[in-house]
Amino acid sequence: MYIENIKLLNYRNYSQLNLSFHPKINIIIGPNAQGKTNIIEAIYYLGIGKSHRTNKDREVINWDSENSYIKGSIVHNNGKRILEIGLSKNKKKIIKNNGVVLEKMGELLGKANIVLFSPEDLKLIKEGPIERRNFLDREISNIKPQYYYGIIKYNKILAQRNYLLKNMVKQPSLEDTISLWDEQLVEVGSRIIHSRIYFLKKLNNYINKIHREITDDLEDIELFYQSNILKSQEELKDIKNIFKEKLTKGRGLDIKRGVTGVGPHRDDLKVNANGIDLRIFGSQGQQRTAALSLKLSILELINNEVGETPILLLDDVLSELDEMRQKKLIKSISNAQSFITCADENYLKHFVNKEKNIFSIKNGQVV
Ligand SMILES: Nc1ncnc2c1ncn2[C@@H]1O[C@H](COP(=O)(O)OP(=O)(O)OP(=O)(O)O)[C@@H](O)[C@H]1O
Ligand SMILES: [Mg+2]
Structure with a gap:
């Protein structure tokens, strides 16, 4: 178009x-x-x-x-x-x-x-997890509008839950209300995690070919979703149960800290080149090249999905x-x-x- x-x-x-x-x-x-x-x-x-x-x-x-x-x-x-x-x-x-x-x-x-590519995108790999989550959210929303509504909803539920957590010290009776919010957080949050994993899986189909081309066949690249809930991708089908369990287990700590410790709002995107985590061990040049490949793979993905x-x-x-x-x-x-x-x-x-x-x-x- x-x-x-x-x-x-x-x-x-x-x-x-x-x-x-x-x-x-x-x-x-x-x-x-x-x-x-x-x-x-x-x-x-x-x-x-x-x-x-x-x-x-x-x-x-x-x-x-x-x-x-x-x-x-x-x-x-x-x-x-x-x-x-x-x-x-x-x-x-x-x-x-x-x-x-x-x-x-x-x-x-x-x-x-629309795919926008700015100097900030080139810094994506070395920046903090917030930028990478925002990146995922923005790109997935462009392809899948329901995802965008999911993020808005999740952030509202999260803010509500955090508000209750902060007030529980004074009002312990709020604990029942928290359980209600937990249900919703798990419902909406699981869908977000699922979409992000699925999105990265699809990008992995394109990115390595692009990256090998840019690096003259020197590097293989792979994207991973780093979840604080799921240890492996096989657990995806149990995502809701595991999320619920972790949320319940962590509630004591959440109340103490006044914030929600687990969920997609704490996740990250990990980029490996030749098996090495680029955020931690990559040179500036490697990080920028990987960011370039990442962006180009999105172009290719949209091209194929949207036609x-x-x-x-x-x-x-x-x-x-x-x-x-x-x-x-x-x-x-x-x-x-x-x-x-x-x-x-x-x-x-x-x-x-x-x-x-x-x-x-x-x-x-x-x-
Ligand atoms: N709301 C506004 N109303 C009027 N002028 C504005 C407004 N917002 C920004 N500007 C002006 O627009 C000008 C041009 O901005 P722009 O970011 O497009 O520049 P640019 O050509 O991309 O520059 P650079 O090469 O530095 O990136 C700025 O000087 C700024 O003062
Ligand atoms: Mg400019």
């Missing part, structure tokens, strides 16, 4: 912008702080319903305006779809698909498949890679529509002889 055009009104530093895109390569070039990432962000916003840089919707509205508007048309294998987002500083955001208002934000997911290539947004990624990896990256994305930002004309050398649009950005305008 590809995005054919976009219209922005009072979005960040763009008071008004209309762009038509190339179905394959789109290069957004310009000095720092001119609005390159803002375009990437607006495309992401249109597909996902929120910014990748902030959770506060109002931040993307132009400082001097009350409202902001994004519109774009997405071309699929079987037709075209118009998406619109209206933002207001003091009203709820409105999302429309072909002119029809969507009731819930989750309904937008899957209407345009269409997703739209790829590469924000400032080229400058983070050496020339060999820049080349491999560009080669492996050649089937998808891609948006590539760079501050330097140097990178244009990768795209000579290729069909493309180049947008030169200066101070919120295309020049």
Whole structure:
């Protein structure tokens, strides 16, 4: 799929912008702080319903305006779809698909498949477990909207349970209520664990081939789900019972600490190369390469699951890679529509002889 055009009104530093895109390569070039990432962000916003840089919707509205508007048309294998987002500083955001208002934000997911690749993604392996869990949650939600609702629900239940735990010292009678929340935590949490394991299993079908290619056959890579509940993947069918048991066993400690000690909110994604845990033992270069492979494997997965290539947004990624990896990256994305930002004309050398649009950005305008 590809995005054919976009219209922005009072979005960040763009008071008004209309762009038509190339179905394959789109290069957004310009000095720092001119609005390159803002375009990437607006495309992401249109597909996902929120910014990748902030959770506060109002931040993307132009400082001097009350409202902001994004519109774009997405071309699929079987037709075209118009998406619109209206933002207001003091009203709820409105999302429309072909002119029809969507009731819930989750309904937008899957209407345009977008894979964003930013310098933060390259740090994923060495960062903390929270970033890796967020990564899993974001990517799975894009493919499976129910998962997104599951995460929201789980976080609500968890917050409730933690609230009760903190108050139990004063009110021991709350223990019965906790048991009720435990049931729900296990129900929703087990589905999350299951989806994450299943997702990584599928990624493992793609990632090694990609990784061997990038490392010139030097490394084999494998992804693991590190659960604080399940010791091995064979236990997956008993997941609910084991979760319940651990939760009950840990309740004493949970009450003492005022937080829930076990569950998918404590899990992690582990990446091994040649049998070695890259987070602990990998060099910076190995970690970044593995992160690159991880992202590219998602591209391939969506391609196969959805039957269409997703739209790829590469924000400032080229400058983070050496020339060999820049080349491999560009080669492996050649089937998808891609948006590539760079501050330097140097990178244009990768795209000579290729069909493309180049947008030169200066101070919120295309020049
Ligand atoms: N809500 C807003 N209203 C108006 N301007 C904004 C708003 N939010 C951010 N900006 C401005 O947008 C400008 C461009 O931001 P952007 O992140 O797109 O730059 P960039 O071209 O990607 O730069 P870099 O090369 O450093 O990544 C910034 O200078 C910022 O001050
Ligand atoms: Mg930028």
